[in-house]
Structure formats: C-alpha cells, structure tokens
C-alpha cells in the first residue's frame with residue numbers, strides 16, 4: 001500500500017500516520033518526493049481498512065500496490081533513484097563504467113589495470129577478492145589481501161571500488177573496503193546474505209541469477225530495500241538458455257523492462273553476458289543504447305594469463321577503444337560518460 005499525503009503535510013502528520021500503521025503491525029517506508037510525501041506500508045491489507053486513513057484530512061489517497069514487489073516499484077517512487085557515491089551519481093544522467101579484472105591476482109596486476117582503466121575513463125575499479133567458482137579446485141580469491149590491494153589501487157588512482165561479497169560472515173569486512181558491494185549471480189536468492197547487506201550503508205549491485213525471472217530478481221532487490229538499504233542497482237549479466245556459443249545470453253530487454261517497473265538504476269555486464277571478449281564492446285554499446293545507467297566489464301593486462309575469465313577480458317587497449325566509441329554514442333544520447341575525457 002502507498003499512502004499519498006496532500007501537499008503541505010509535515011512531520012507531525014507523518015508521525016501520526018506512522019504510529020497508527022505501526023500499531024496495526026505495518027512496516028513503514030518513507031519516500032519524500034519534491035512535491036509530496038508518500039508512505040509505503042507493508043503488512044496485512046485487511047487491517048488497513050480498520051484504520052480508515054482516507055478519512056484523515058491530510059491523506060490524499062491510499063493505493064494498493066498489486067505487484068509482489070512494493071518498495072522497488074515505480075508506484076512507491078515515481079522518480080528515478082539516484083545513488084550518490086562521492087562526486088558520482090548513478091541512475092541520473094551520468095553513465096558509469098566499472099572495469100577491472102575478474103579476480104584480484106597480485107599488486108602489480110591490480111595497480112596496472114587500475115591505472116589503465118582510469119586513464120581510459122572508468123570511474124570504478126572492479127575485482128573479485130572472494131571468488132565464487134563452479135569448481136572447488138579453481139582459484140578462490142586473495143580474500144582480505146585482495147581487498148587491501150583494491151583499497152591501495154583506489155588510493156593511487158582515485159577510482160572507487162566495487163567488489164563481491166559471497167558470505168554473510170564477510171559482509172562487514174568487505175563493506176569496510178568497498179564503495180559498492182556486489183551480490184553475484186549465484187547468490188541472488190541467498191536471502192540471508194541479502195538481509196545482511198541491507199544492514200550496511202553501502203550501495204549494492206545485485207546481479208541477476210542465471211535462471212532468475214524478472215519478478216524473482218525484483219523480489220531479491222525488495223529484500224534489500226525492506227531491510228533498510230535503498231541504494232540498490234540491478235545488474236543484467238546474462239541468463240542460461242539453449243545457446244552454447246555465448247557463455248550466457250545477455251538479456252538486454254531487461255534494461256527498459258526494469259526501468260518501466262522500477263525506479264532503481266540498471267547496470268549491464270557484457271563480459272559474463274557473452275563470455276567472449278570480442279563481443280563485449282558491441283554489447284556494451286547496445287546496453288548504453290538500451291538506456292543502461294552503466295556497464296561493468298572485465299579488463300586484464302594479459303588476458304591469456306588471467307587466473308579467471310581471461311576469455312572474456314579486454315586488454316587495456318581494447319578497453320580504451322571501447323570507451324572512445326561509448327563516448328560518441330553517449331554524446332548522441334545526450335548523456336555524459338563520467339570520467340571520460342571529451
């Protein structure tokens with residue numbers, strides 16, 4: 001349910017409605033628009049009738065949200081969520097490019113990559129310190145040492161850091177080092193992890209599970225918002241289909257679909273979405289053309305030597321060429337690529 005207050009309603013009115021709703025067992029979420037205040041109330045709808053909120057003088061209307069996702073929906077918040085991180089805004093006009101290796105492997109590797117992607121116009125450095133791998137025998141990540149190296153690269157370049165957290169026990173640790181916490185595809189429905197990252201004050205990049213429907217994905221975001229963290233962005237990274245040429249099928253139709261149903265920013269990952277480096281630049285451009293708020297791509301100084309995902313990693317040169325093309329495209333769309341030179 002959303003309760004739209006009349007223009008001019010203030011704190012005292014909100015307070016009174018909140019008290020009434022809490023007494024009936026509702027969970028309250030406030031959305032303060034430019035013109036109006038909207039109260040989102042999640043709970044047993046039948047108990048709302050007894051409150052007869054529409055009879056209150058400062059309540060304009062009470063609207064049920066029929067979809068299972070409430071807080072992530074456009075009904076709850078009609079304007080886009082803009083996530084502010086440092087000087088950056090994700091979800092507004094700016095397009096952000098997050099780039100770096102699949103895994104943090106060594107100081108030399110992460111520092112070299114950070115300088116290269118910064119130079120080409122990225123704003124965020126990606127890199128996995130905890131690696132969820134299909135095989136238990138594959139490299140599992142440098143863990144805290146990797147987080148420290150990411151922080152060092154941030155110090156040196158000014159890039160902000162996005163990295164994945166895979167376990168509830170590591171949330172505090174990863175949040176200490178990262179600027180954005182990534183929830184990986186394999187963990188999209190790890191509800192305990194979602195509830196735990198909801199308790200942090202860090203923005204969350206929520207990757208789509210390889211077989212998740214749009215609704216399941218939105219419900220996962222709902223967990224994070226319901227837990228009190230409103231800074232959530234979706235990341236389309238491809239789904240499993242019958243096609244085997246590409247690693248996954250990058251479902252770009254999700255960009256406009258999500259934007260019509262939700263106010264949260266949408267990022268696209270063409271690296272995991274295709275699994276082949278030469279398909280990454282064209283799909284990155286397609287993502288921006290489709291309206292994505294940013295892209296996240298894998299870049300490695302020597303992809304052939306990468307401990308993970310070398311096949312889909314761009315060299316620094318290929319990344320720079322892609323950025324130049326993205327800037328031209330973004331200009332045509334009237335959106336600046338933040339961090340780019342032109």
Ligand code: PEP
Pocket residue numbers: 102128132183184185186207237272
């Ligand atoms: C990654 O970003 O390296 C990763 C493991 O991605 P995903 O969770 O989308 O597979």
Ligand code: MN
Pocket residue numbers: 102103272298308309
């Ligand atoms: Mn990877």
